[in-house]
Amino acid sequence: MTHRVRIADSDHAFDVEEGESVIDAALRAGLMLPYSCRSGTCGTCMGDIVEGSITYPDGLPAAIDSEQDSNGKALFCQARPASDLVIRVNEVHDAGDIRPRRLPARVERMEECAADVRRLFLKLPRDKRLPFLAGQYIDFLLRGGQRRSFSLANAPHDDELLELHIRHLPGGVFSGYVFNEMREGALLRFEGPLGNFFLREDSDRPMILMGGGTGFGPIKGIVEHALYTGVERPMHIYWGARAWPDLYLDHLPREWAAQHPQISYTPVLSEPAESDGWKGATGFVHQQVVKDYPELGDFDIYMSGPPPMINAARTAFADAGLPPDRLYYDSFEAAPE
Structure with missing residues (x-):
């Protein structure tokens, strides 16, 4: 009943x-x-x-x-x-209604997605769960007061494990540890959730969701949350990467698009290798968005990725008529060593 x-x-x-x-x-x-x-x-x-x-x-x-x-x-x-x-x-109406906490977590599972990308799955203590909004991030707390920020890639309803997508950065303190030393069962401490990048559910406008590299992580969480809660407004997902292997979970957005008529998916490669046999879109991902949607005044746009992509897209989207209060973004700035 x-x-x-x-x-x-x-x-x-x-x-x-x-x-x-x-x-x-x-x-x-x-x-x-x-x-x-x-x-x-x-x-x-x-x-x-x-x-x-x-x-x-x-x-x-x-x-x-x-x-x-x-x-x-x-x-x-x-x-x-x-x-x-x-x-x-x-x-809880927005991110300010959720108080960040410091918690321990155990590495439950690691998956190698690409040569330089791993999915990390964290399990909290038995009596703890982390309330968060899809798209937010956490800060790992390292020795010497250092922090490293990574976006949550799972949706709030699926919170038994926390999922993060980690790219190996040359000389990176935390990513180097993840790729070279970390084992399943390792203990970590983090603070979160943090950030104002999350799905605005009070809008009925069509959405464009654009990720660059591992910026696909929070986009994944937002899309999975939208599907779980029955959002039916159009969602066009763009994923920009250098070469085909960098689209490390390419099957997921393809499955979403195949199973849900409101979802479209366009991967964009900036430097596809000849061996990839790539026949899809090429160039910079934000340029493909504007090519497909030269008038953006009626859209909400969510984007996450490296600062050069974010900065170029902000200018291009504003020139295409997107009001600044309908652009939500998360800039993946590399932490100084």
Whole structure:
């Protein structure tokens, strides 16, 4: 049986399927409610039941006592509706509503995607989860007060592991460690989530999403979040790289485009090798965007990648009529050693 949940003092409502928690259903509907552990042990997700009733699958969770329960408090990461509900809880509306935290993480898995790119999958302690908005990043905390920033490449609903795409930079302290020394099981510390690069869900305009190199990572997270929450507005994904092997997860956007009519995908190579037999678009990725869309006034654009790409694209997109408040970007600046 499906139950309807409405958030008091707002116009937001969503359906909760049989056996589903309120938090999981809210995430599926594209709404972010406060949470942390998602196991009932921290109390971050506590709110009020204004109307209706709930149950807990395994009895009263650790972070709520019987007095709070009898006074209408609930832990929404564990609560299952037993009727339609009206709840009162502080929604997360933008990145400023999520407080960054310092957490440990263990390297659960590493995958080599290209000669100089690895996917890193991190697992938090058993009682911890990281609330974040699709597209945000984390800072790894290194010795001597150094930090290295990497974007999250997974969507918020899929947060059992945190995914990052790491490119090996010559002389890079952290990337050198990842490629030359790191093993599965290694322990790391980070602070996050950080940044204001995330999907604006209150817009109905078509989207252009442009990634350069490993800038595809946060684009991946945004697209997966949009698909999970049922966004149906057109999304045209552009991925710029030097040569064909640098499109290290090329099959993913091709699958999205094949399975979802609102998605288009255009990979662009700046220096394709003759051996690649490349027959697709060539040149700089932002130039291909303007070639395909000479008038950008009706679009939202999300882009992530190296500073030269970002700076050139900002100028080109403004010349094509894109209002500055509809351009969202994440510049992958290399940290000084």
